[in-house]
Amino acid sequence: MTAILSAQNLHFAYPGEIPALRDLSLNITAGRKLAILGPNGAGKSTLLLHLNGSLRPHQGVVLLADQPGDYTRRGLSQWRSRVALVLQDADDQIFAATVAEDVSFGPLNQGLSEAETRERVQIALAALGISDLAGRPPHMLSGGQKKRVAIAGAVAMQPEILLLDEPTAGLDREGAEQLIAVLRELGQRGMTLVFSTHDIDLALALADDVTLFQGGTVLAQGGAEVLLCDADLLSRAGLRPPVLVELWLDAMARGLCPVGGDMPRDTTALLDRFVPAAPAARVAR
C-alpha cells in the first residue's frame, strides 16, 4: 500500500522542553482512515502540526507523495491546500467576522472564484449542520459550534488529506454522530483521514488503521481490527478496548457467540453474533 503522507524518524522539541517527538515514523495510506490514540502529552498534536508543515522537524523528514516537505511560502501554501488540519482548539483557528467568511477563507486562498467558494461554503456548513450559523460572529458561538465551524473550514477546502485533532472533543452526542457521518462520507469519496482522539469509540466507529502513541513515539501501528482488541497493548498507551469489543471478547470466551469473524463496530453488529435464545414459551391464556 502506498503512503500518501509519511513521517520518517522525526525528532522535535519545543524550546527548553524535553523532546515531544522521538524518532517517530508513521505511514498514512491513501484513502484510509487512521486514528492516533495515546495519553495526554504523547505527541499527537505535535505530529499533526508536522504533517501539514506548521512545525518543522529538528531531524527526520515528512514526505508528501514521496516528496520531502517544501517549507517555502509557496510550498507550504500548496501543502496546506492538499493537507488540511483542524486544530485541537477551535479558538486557534477561527478569526473572521462571520462564520461564512471564516469557512470561505481556505477556498478563496486556493484561488477559487467567489461563486465556487460560496457553493463550497454552503455545502460544508450544511454537512456540519450549521447553515443557520452562517452570518454569526464566530467568537460568540459555543465551543462545540466553533469546533464545527473549524471542521467546515477544512472540509470546504476539499483536501486530499484531512487531519483532525480531537475532532469530537466538546461536541454533544448529536454533533459527534453527525461528524462521524460526515467523515464516513468524505472517506467513501476517497479522502484520506487522520484523527487524534481520546475517544476509543470514535476509533471503533471510524478507523481502518490505528496508531498508538506513547512518549513521543509510536508504540504500535496496525489495522483497527487487531489493535482495538489488544487489551495489553492498549493499556500500555493508557487505554482499554471499546466496551463493545470487551463484551464481544467476553461473549466469545463464554461461548455465547461464535469465535472469530470481523470485530463488531456497533451494537447491532454485536447482537447479531449472539446464538439465538430458545423462543420464549407462550403463556397459555
Ligand SMILES: Nc1ncnc2c1ncn2[C@@H]1O[C@H](COP(=O)(O)OP(=O)(O)OP(=O)(O)O)[C@@H](O)[C@H]1O
Ligand atoms: N507550545 C508548546 N510549548 C512547549 N511544550 C509544548 C507545547 N505544546 C506541547 N508541548 C509539550 O510537548 C509534548 C507533546 O504535546 P502534544 O500537545 O503534542 O501532546 P498530545 O498527545 O496532543 O496531548 P493531548 O492529548 O493532551 O492533546 C508534551 O510534553 C507537551 O507538554
Ligand SMILES: [Mg+2]
Ligand atoms: Mg493534543
